[in-house]
Amino acid sequence: MSKIYNRASTGITGFDNAIDMLRLGDNVVWQVDSVVDYKGYVAPFVKRARKDGRKIVYIHFAPHDPLIDDLKGIGYYELDPDQGFESFSTHVYDIITDEGKEVFYVFDCLSELLTYWHSDLMIGNFFRIACPYLFELDTVAYFALLRNKHTYSTIARIRETTQVLFDLYHIKNQYYVHPLKVWERYSSTMFIPHKSTKTEFTPVTASAELAEIFSYTSIQAERKDNWINLFDSAREALFMDESEQQKIKDMIINIMVGRSRRINDMVNKYLTLKDLLNIQLRQIGTGFIGGKSVGMLLARKILEEDKEVKFEDILEQHDSFYLGSDIFYTYIVQNGWWKLRRKQKTESGYFKYARELKERMLEGKFPEVIKEQFQQMLEYFGQSPIIVRSSSLLEDDFGNAFAGKYESVFCANQGTPEERYRAFEEAVKKIYASTMKEEALAYRLKRGLFNKDEQMAILVQRVSGDYHGDYFFPHLAGVGNSSNLYVWDQSIDRHAGMLRLVFGLGTRAVDRIMGDYPRIVSLDRPEQSPLLDYEDEAKFSQRKVDVLDLKENALLEKPLEEVINLDLKTRSDIFAKPDHKTNRKMKELGLKGKSHYILGFEKLLKETDFPLWMRKMLATLEAMYDYPVDIEFTANFREDESYKINLVQCRPLQTKGPGEPVQMPEISDTNKCLFTFKGNFMGGNIRLPLDYIILVDPKGYMELSLEDKYAVARTVGIINNKLKDNTMMIMGPGRWGTTTPTLGVTVNFAEICNVKAICELAYNIGGFMPELSYGSHFFQDMVESDIFYAAIFDGYPEVSYNPGYVLDRKNLLGEIAPNSLGLKDVIHVADVSEMELYSDIISQKVLCK
Incomplete structure (x- = not known):
């Protein structure tokens, strides 16, 4: 059954007759040559609305004077578009x-928003958000657009969305209104120009007069987005004086x-106007390029x-x-999810609606204009492998790394x-959806960014x-930290930096990763390993290599023995x-097969200048950032053993100093x-009084079913939230944060974010083995x-561990998480308010008593 509309007036009787009145729910868009012309038609609309006792609201955001001279009795809101599209x-x-149903609205000219957002795409997005909601609430709203200011695609989106669209012409002191769209109304003269006065509104039917009118309104060629026009103008500034260039920059x-x-100041210092213009030439869409892109470009320029x-x-x-980040908002608006996003952005809906929005974001569609640009980029890359990376506004900034949070x-x-x-489109959707993880x-939430504008840009490399062979990969990849605060030996210079090095892709x-250990390199002593004196060196090295399998068209892991024997185009013994x-054991057992290798990078670290270059690179970036940095890199070698290093990411490294020296207690027994x-510890010098210890028993955990192992992680999350105002230490088998239950406790970081200490326990029977996390996302x-x-x-040797100090105390699990009593033999929560945790970097001692 169709909706029944109440009538409303434009304030001009002849106008009302020509279009059969306005209806409640109408959004009325005026295409005008000037804001003054628009104001002339706002006045009678407001005057009549007052007379009819309507509630009127004026949304003022443009730099010009208000469109309504007498604001008495009118709801007046003055907004600042410079805060950004979402705000x-x-x-x-x-x-x-808040204003509710059947309100009459006047908005400033939407074209003024280009002054702040510089993007036609976002004007269309805003209208797609506001118009349907105003329609839903039976309002009548006036908007305006400056003629020939916007792309045809923007006008098309607005025409499609609005109920009423007028062209207003001012020709030889005479006004003409040409209705282009009047939803669910029709007459034989409705959609031709009308000569307009304050009281009359007469259709122009004579061909001679119509021809004269349209001689002043020629059809324009396709217009560029304001964003493109802006950068075209900026290129002209390259020939201007330095002060003019700086304004554009x-x-x-x-x-x-x-x-x-802080980042903007660094960009201003190191990147030229020409650099910025060249970056824009490789931008798809409009808006920000995001923190990861900026960090990579800035660091490379510094070097x-x-x-x-x-x-x-x-x-x-x-x-x-x-x-550009505007594509992210366009994707949400285009697919009709803005209302759901607003519900998710509230305190009560923050987690509640995230799952639904995440699932929808995996299934949406992109506008054709964006899809075409995606296609052109892919044609540029051809069949070369690419990586699609998150680059949100807040990512890789001072204070917020967002390491591993997005896809x-x-x-x-x-x-x-x-x-x-x-495949590319699915990758983009997956990254967008990861904002709702x-x-x-x-x-x-933990870092106070709940209300921050977190747009998602994307870096494609x-x-x-x-x-x-059939695989694609770099010889080396890894992460580097310019400041190695978590040293494992008192002789190490923490200012020399460190690397976390792997063979193949840097994942x-x-x-x-399950069963694998990257090589940890302290750059002042690159040949020295941080690990204990293990009996079997091979057990604690990298065993699998991540590669792009071109036949399978996928990222896969392959055994080291298979990859190392390929034609590497350089010496494998590096x-x-x-x-x-x-190999000797295999021979003794009569087993024939491929030879086995250990990835220790010994010749790389001892016989090449690679560690020296990496140390110089990290030191230079730290000096220019005036802050420790964290980088991601690859390296590719040639047959002559020369090589190139590719710096793919750089961000400020969130660190703290080693702290004041700690007086370690003397222990006779x-x-x-x-x-x-x-x-084997990270975190500097500490003396930490503890309130609670949560101990996951390794043997008990090993004997659980797979389902119960996951339940352990979820229970730890409950405890983490219930005791968040206390000082907690968690202890348990293997790798915390792993995705593989057989290797450790599968918590995500949100489930342990309130703890003050983590102790990972090696447990030989279950195969659990901790791995120092230097440089990983878990480390960040x-x-x-x-x-x-x-x-x-x-x-x-020199390791003493006595779990009875926790297990002999009352288990509080039932009081804190009563629904998890079935795990009471595995999870033990103890009040340890008299215990303290100590560590000292100089002596490398750790103690809890």
Whole structure:
């Protein structure tokens, strides 16, 4: 059954007769030559609305004087579009919500928003948000657009969305109104120009008069988006004086780089106007390019401009594109999810609606204009593998790394153009959906970013590496920290920096991978390992290699023995050496097969200048950032053993100093403390009084079903929230935060974010083995949250561990998480208010008693 509309007046009787009145629910858009012309038609509309006793609201956001001279009795809101699209749109949405049904609205000319947002795309997005909501509430709203100011696609979106669209012409002191769309109304003269006065509104039917009118209104060629026009004009500034260039440069930084003052200052210092204009040439859509893109570009520029060290000789050229943050909002608005996003952005709906929005974001559609630009970019890359990476506004900034919170997706980029396009589009959707991951939401909430504008831009990079058989990968990849605060030996210089190094793609360097150990390198002693004196060196090295399998068109892990014997186009012994012990055993057992290798990178670290270059690179970036940095990189070697380093990411490293020296208690009997050992900890000098210890028993955990192992992680999350105002230490088997229950406790970081210390327990029977997390995303989370970390290798020399100090106390699990009593033999929560945790970097001692 169709909706019944009440009538409303334009304030001009003849006008009302021509269009059969306005209806409640109508959004009325005027295309005008000037705001003054628009104001002339706002006045009678407001006057009549007052007479009829209507509630009137005026939304004022443009720099011109108000459109309504007498604001008495009118709801008046003055908004600042410079706060950004989401803040502005949210404010308008909330006003509409609060004002309620059957309100009459006047909005300033929407074209004025280009002054702040610089994007036609976002004008259309705003209208797509406001118009349907106003219609839903039976309002009547007036909007205006400046003629020939917007792209045809923007006008088309507005025409499609609005109920009423007029062209207003001012020709030779005479006004003409041409109705272009009047929804669900029709007459034989409705859609021709009408000569308009304050009282009369007469259709122009004579062909001679119509021809004269339209001689002043020629059809324009397709117009560029305001964003493109702005940058075209900016290129002309390259020929202007320095002061004019600086004005343009400041403007571009504000609209494309971001809102971080500290980062913007660095960009202003190191990137030229020409640099910024070249970046824009590789931008798809409009808006910010995001923190990850900015960090990569800024760091590379710093190194390339270094006068003392010729980094340009060693750096591989990057090949990247940037999906502007406005595409993220366009995707949400285009698919009709803005109302759901508003519900999710409330305190009560923050987690409640995130799952639904995440699922929808995996299934949406992109506008055709964006899809075409995606296609052109993919044609540029051809079949070269690419990586699609998150680059949100807040990411990689001073204070907020967002390490591992959002997705990055490798695209092997094989197959037909249609198949390659589908894979890329799915990767973009997956990254957008990752903004609604519980862990990302918890991170923002914990760091006070709940109400911050967190738009998602995307960085698309050509994968660094080469073809080796059917596989594509770089020889080396890893992360580097310029400040190694978590040293494992008192002789190490923490200012020299450290690396977390892997063979193949860098996924194994940033994530904690099942059964694998990256090589940890302290750059002042690159040949020295942080691990204990293990009996079997091979057990604690990298065993699998992540590659892009071009036949399977996927990211896969392959055994080291398979990959190391490929044609690497350089010497394999730079990276790996034969595992003589294993090979001898295999021979003794009569087993024939491939030789086994150990990835120790010994010749790389001892016989090449690679560690020296990395140390110089980290030191230079830290000096220019005036802050420790965290980088991601790859390296590719040639047959002559020369190589290139590709810097793919750089961000401020969230750190704290080692702290004041701690007076360690003297212990005559190591059995009279919970644990004591040397090395294998991260977090500086501490003396931490504890309230509670949550201990997951390794043996009990190993014997649980897979379902119950996951239940342990969820229960730890409940305890983490219930005891968040207390000082907690958690202890348990293997790797906390792993995705594999057989390797450790599968918590996500949101489930342990309130603890002050984590102790990972080695347990030989179950195969649990901690791994020092230097440089991983887990490491970043611990540093940013100021969490102390220790790995306890029970049974090793100089390690004393006495779990009875916890297990002999009352188990409080039933009081804190009564629905988890079935796990009381595995999870033990003890009040340990008299216990303290100590560590000392100089002596490398850790103690809890």
